[in-house]
Amino acid sequence: MIKGFKEFILRGNVIDLAVAVVIGAAFTAVVNSIVSSIITPFIELFWKPDAEGKIGFTVEGMWGPVTFPISDLINAIIGFLAVAVVVYFVFVFPMNKLKARAAAKAGLTEADEEPKLPTEQELLVQIRDLLGSQSTTPRG
Template identity: 75%
Template sequence: MIKGFKEFIVRGNVIDLAVAVVIGAAFTAVVNAIVASVVNPIIALFWKPDEDGTIGFTVQGLWGPVTFPIQDLINAVIAFLAVAIVVYFVFVAPMNHFKERAAAKQGVPEEPEALPSEAELLVQIRDLLQKPQS
């Protein structure tokens, strides 16, 4: 059991994943800071914050005004897209390129010949049946 775990850890995928998680978490903090200091003021240009500082759509409810905090949704979407773009271009794309180059160096075996289709097999069987028996 320990041997299998050791092979799993050494295989490389786990280490790549761990690095991506750590870098992603650190980058998420940077993106959240940028969103809070740049995007929130831009959003505030278009929507007036309510008394609590929440930006969003205010609707009159049965017991008073209700604000739908669109700012939090916009922040989350921008942060997700920024992190996803960086993780793709910093980790996924280079790793795919590296794997393609490694496969080309090793000489990937070519695919075997395609098997005949069902129709071709039936034609061959028909031809064999039509041959005169000697």
């Protein structure tokens, strides 16, 4: 039971996922602060915010002007990309290098890890050839 749990925990994708969730949650406050204090003011240099401080465009609607605030979208995209870059370069990239180094020490290559399976077309050709050879041999 403990051995199975250990194998589950030490699987690469489980560790990657756990690290991404923890670091993403912890890093979100830092990224939001950077975006709101540096990126948003920089964008406001070129695009005037409305009365609520939102950057977007206004369209005249049936009941008055409607503003599409794209500043929240821009902030979310920049925040996501920042977290993704940090998680990849700090955790995923080094983990992949470590796995490759361990596989090289063990003498394994990528070809050794996954055997090449025949394609569907190759399997169909083999089936056809087998059926053809069975029909030409005399029975009995």
